[in-house]
Amino acid sequence: MKDVWILSFECAGIAKVGGLGEAVYNMAKHLAERGLNVTLFTPSHGVHQKPETKKELGLQESKLTIKGSLWEKSFLPYRSPFQYSIGVLKGFLNGFNVVIFYGLNKVTQKILDDEMVYRIGQIEDKALLLARGLSGYIENLKELKQHPPDIIHSHDYHALPAAVLAKQKLETRNQKTALVLTIHLLSEKKVSWNFLGESWCGIKNQIHPVYLYGKRVELSHEQLLKRAKFRLEAFGAMEAHVLTSVSQNYLNDEVLRRIGPGCEDKSVYHWNGCDWNSETMLKENIARFGDDIKKTLRVSEIRRYDLRKYFLTKAIGNLRPEEPILEEGRVKEIVNSLKDKPFRESGKVETFAEDGPMVLMTGRLAKQKGIDVLFSAIPHVVNQIPKAKFVLLLLPTEEEIDLIERFAKLTSKHSTSVRIVFGKAPSIYSLAHLASDIFVCPSKWEPFGIMALEAMATGNPVVATKVGGLKEIIIDANQDLENATGILVPKNDYKSLAENISSFLAITMISEILQKENKVDRKTVRETTGAMPNEVLKKAVVKQPSYGLKLRENAIRRVENTFRWSKVIDMTINAYEKAANIATLL
Numbered sequence: 223m224k225d226v227w228i229l230s231f232e233c234a235g236i237a238k239v240g241g242l243g244e245a246v247y248n249m250a251k252h253l254a255e256r257g258l259n260v261t262l263f264t265p266s267h268g269v270h271q272k273p274e275t276k277k278e279l280g281l282q283e284s285k286l287t288i289k290g291s292l293w294e295k296s297f298l299p300y301r302s303p304f305q306y307s308i309g310v311l312k313g314f315l316n317g318f319n320v321v322i323f324y325g326l327n328k329v330t331q332k333i334l335d336d337e338m339v340y341r342i343g344q345i346e347d348k349a350l351l352l353a354r355g356l357s358g359y360i361e362n363l364k365e366l367k368q369h370p371p372d373i374i375h376s377h378d379y380h381a382l383p384a385a386v387l388a389k390q391k392l393e394t395r396n397q398k399t400a401l402v403l404t405i406h407l408l409s410e411k412k413v414s415w416n417f418l419g420e421s422w423c424g425i426k427n428q429i430h431p432v433y434l435y436g437k438r439v440e441l442s443h444e445q446l447l448k449r450a451k452f453r454l455e456a457f458g459a460m461e462a463h464v465l466t467s468v469s470q471n472y473l474n475d476e477v478l479r480r481i482g483p484g485c486e487d488k489s490v491y492h493w494n495g496c497d498w499n500s501e502t503m504l505k506e507n508i509a510r511f512g513d514d515i516k517k518t519l520r521v522s523e524i525r526r527y528d529l530r531k532y533f534l535t536k537a538i539g540n541l542r543p544e545e546p547i548l549e550e551g552r553v554k555e556i557v558n559s560l561k562d563k564p565f566r567e568s569g570k571v572e573t574f575a576e577d578g579p580m581v582l583m584t585g586r587l588a589k590q591k592g593i594d595v596l597f598s599a600i601p602h603v604v605n606q607i608p609k610a611k612f613v614l615l616l617l618p619t620e621e622e623i624d625l626i627e628r629f630a631k632l633t634s635k636h637s638t639s640v641r642i643v644f645g646k647a648p649s650i651y652s653l654a655h656l657a658s659d660i661f662v663c664p665s666k667w668e669p670f671g672i673m674a675l676e677a678m679a680t681g682n683p684v685v686a687t688k689v690g691g692l693k694e695i696i697i698d699a700n701q702d703l704e705n706a707t708g709i710l711v712p713k714n715d716y717k718s719l720a721e722n723i724s725s726f727l728a729i730t731m732i733s734e735i736l737q738k739e740n741k742v743d744r745k746t747v748r749e750t751t752g753a754m755p756n757e758v759l760k761k762a763v764v765k766q767p768s769y770g771l772k773l774r775e776n777a778i779r780r781v782e783n784t785f786r787w788s789k790v791i792d793m794t795i796n797a798y799e800k801a802a803n804i805a806t807l808l
Contacts, residue, residue: 223802226253227371227388228262228318229356229381231339231348235278235315236322237267239339240586240617241672242406245468245494246377247315252495252791254317259369262315263356263384265348266324268337270311279313279320286310286366287326288358292350294421306330308355323355338549342620345380346417353384353423360391370397373798377404379411382458383423386443389461390425400801403455403462404492405477407669411454415444418457431808432460436487438808449482456481463808464801465489468670469691476667476690488804492793493691495785496675500778503652503680511537511653526656526681527734531577533657534611537650538641539573546570546645553618556626557644562634564641571641578609579727582658582682584651584673587616587625587644592664592687595716597632599664602720604639606753607727613654614642655680659730662723666713668692674708675785678777683730683770684708685722697780699773703762707777721755726773728754729763733770742767 228250232243246262254260269275288308296302307326314320325331333347334355363370370392376385385401392399418425427444441449443461450456459465459481465488467473473491508515508524515524515532546569548554557569564572581603585591593614603610618626626644633640643650655661661677663686670691674684678695686692688710699706709726711718728750735742747767754760763769 223258223372223798225259225369225371226261226373226375226798228260228375228377229352229385229388230262230264230377231267231352231380232377233262233264233315233320236262236264236269236275236320237339239619241494241670242377244672245406248495248497248787249375249791249794250318251316252787253794256791256795260318261321261371262318263321263323263352263359265334265352266311266322267339268335270322270324271335279315281311281313281320281322284310284312284366286358286362288323288355290354290358292422294416304329306351306354308334308351308358310355310359321359323352338551338620340380340619340621346413349380349383350417350423352381353387353425356384356388357391357424360388360395370395371399373400373402373801375402375404375798376458376462378406379409379454379458382454383418383425386418386458386461387423387425390428390430393430398805400464400798400805401462402464402466402797402801403458404466404468405455405459405669406468408455408476408480410480412452413447413454413457414452415447418443418447433463433488433804433808434460434484451482453481459485462801463488463804464797466797467491468494469694471693472667472669472690476669488800490793490797490800492797493694493785493790494670494672494675495787495790496672496679496781497787498676498679498781500656500680504656507653507656525737527737529653529657530580530659533650533653534574534577534580534613536573537653538613538643539571541570541643541647542649545647545649546643547647548618548645551620553620553623553626556623557618560627560630560644562630564633564637565630569644571643574611574641575638576609578611579607579731580658581610581612581660581662581723581727582615582654582677583613583662583664584615584654584676585617585663587618587629588622589625590666590668592666592713593625593629595664595666595714595719596662597629597636598716599720599723600636600639602717603723603727604636606720606724607731610639610727612636612640613658614640615647615651615654616642616644617646618644652680655682658682660685660723660726661708662719663687663692664713664719665689665692671695675781678707679781681774681778683726683773683777685719685726686710687713687719689713695780695785697776699762700758703758705776705780706773707780708773709756709759722759725754725756725759729759729770729773732763732767736767736771
């Protein structure tokens with residue numbers, strides 16, 4: 223096992239929308255560090271037109287041109303035949319190879335070079351052109367002086383047509399390649415055979431061996447799709463030698479249950495990891511903001527609560543001119559049109575009028591994330607802790623564009639307590655994590671939860687719903703006070719969410735007093751904890767006023783000991799070995 227091909231629509235450093243991009247990048251980087259020859263294949267998404275990205279990746283034109291015709295009348299009512307012409311760029315990123323497919327004629331450019339990674343109505347087009355591009359690449363391996371892969375690792379449904387076609391192409395060349403499919407987030411996307419077949423994506427309908435129910439079974443590709451009830455992920459899972467997901471809970475509770483029977487014996491999980499280092503990040507932020515913090519706050523030594531005060535009362539309202547960063551289109555138009563306070567021009571927000579205990583949330587703006595539950599909890603928290611501040615750094619998507627105005631209105635309603643930045647704000651992103659008191663993940667479902675790892679790595683106790691990967695990341699204070707990194711609450715339960723946010727903020731407030739004054743008297747502890755809803759946490763902090771500092775240390779240590787990429791990559795390699803063993807049986 224030497225050569226690994228990774229297929230994905232996203233990769234940090236090239237094109238990234240969310241956690242998938244970070245996971246794919248780190249997986250490729252750390253596999254390469256283990257000595258594997260890793261190559262990432264991805265659509266261009268227009269990145270080759272950005273001079274800084276082109277330079278960073280060292281992109282070079284290949285002589286290879288991949289041309290062809292999609293000749294069937296249509297696979298969906300709105301699809302028409304077209305001639306495609308695909309160019310190939312080769313580059314390098316932190317130890318692994320990069321192959322980017324881009325358009326050479328107008329119609330191909332419109333699809334492959336679209337900067338919006340997941341444009342509604344065009345995802346299928348990108349998927350099929352990725353498949354056609356990879357197929358052409360395989361046909362020219364000898365001329366390209368490239369080795370065929372031992373492992374093909376496909377990430378989510380967008381790359382599946384390319385992965386299955388590549389597997390078929392390599393098998394016709396007598397190359398036994400193991401296929402691994404990782405489902406980061408189930409979509410249950412449905413497709414027709416007309417789309418997957420030779421007319422469009424290019425897969426030939428052949429009788430071939432697959433591994434189902436723990437044994438070899440021979441079926442055609444069209445038969446597999448029918449068994450999958452035309453769900454692309456289920457089809458891919460049956461085709462793959464190994465099916466993986468990013469947490470044991472999500473694999474068992476969601477993926478296997480919804481994929482259908484037959485894949486249990488070839489399924490494994492591998493977590494995502496996090497290499498954030500709070501000390502390194504603190505040094506970087508002090509180097510950048512330190513002088514201004516000292517001048518603004520008139521302090522000589524910078525503590526965490528100074529970072530918070532600076533962030534809330536200055537930094538959040540002073541983003542760079544180009545921030546928040548959003549893809550061109552309807553999303554950006556709506557964000558830029560927000561004018562009611564605390565929103566300002568171009569998606570920027572006003573600073574808070576005063577400092578206060580801070581709750582941070584990050585991630586995609588999606589119904590999945592439970593933002594509505596958090597807004598239901600906010601009034602209850604503010605009633606308990608009037609100065610509490612909620613900061614949400616959210617990435618809006620075209621698929622759920624209606625949520626922008628909905629939550630903007632709620633932010634305006636709670637403008638003394640809430641700020642939302644819609645879009646990427648890299649200038650303050652790490653500072654927000656280092657400044658916050660606690661982190662919240664009110665997700666309704668969560669395959670893994672890399673945002674919780676990032677929060678813990680920066681010393682934030684996490685209040686999260688008891689779902690998916692969050693159950694594996696967080697050590698629940700209700701179950702283990704000594705090693706706790708946060709607490710888990712029932713999903714959709716805004717009262718429990720509010721009670722535990724209030725309790726954790728009270729704990730961090732006591733720790734802050736202790737840090738500022740080197741002591742905290744019993745009266746202050748009793749007054750601060752008097753209204754704490756969670757009795758378990760209340761007893762803990764009364765007994766040990768520094769318990770909030772212990773939670774921070776636990777969180778950092780949990781990531782360091784369990785979730786570093788250098789550790790979790792072993793799980794990925796184990797999945798590859800399992801896939802290679804199954805492939806030899808077929």
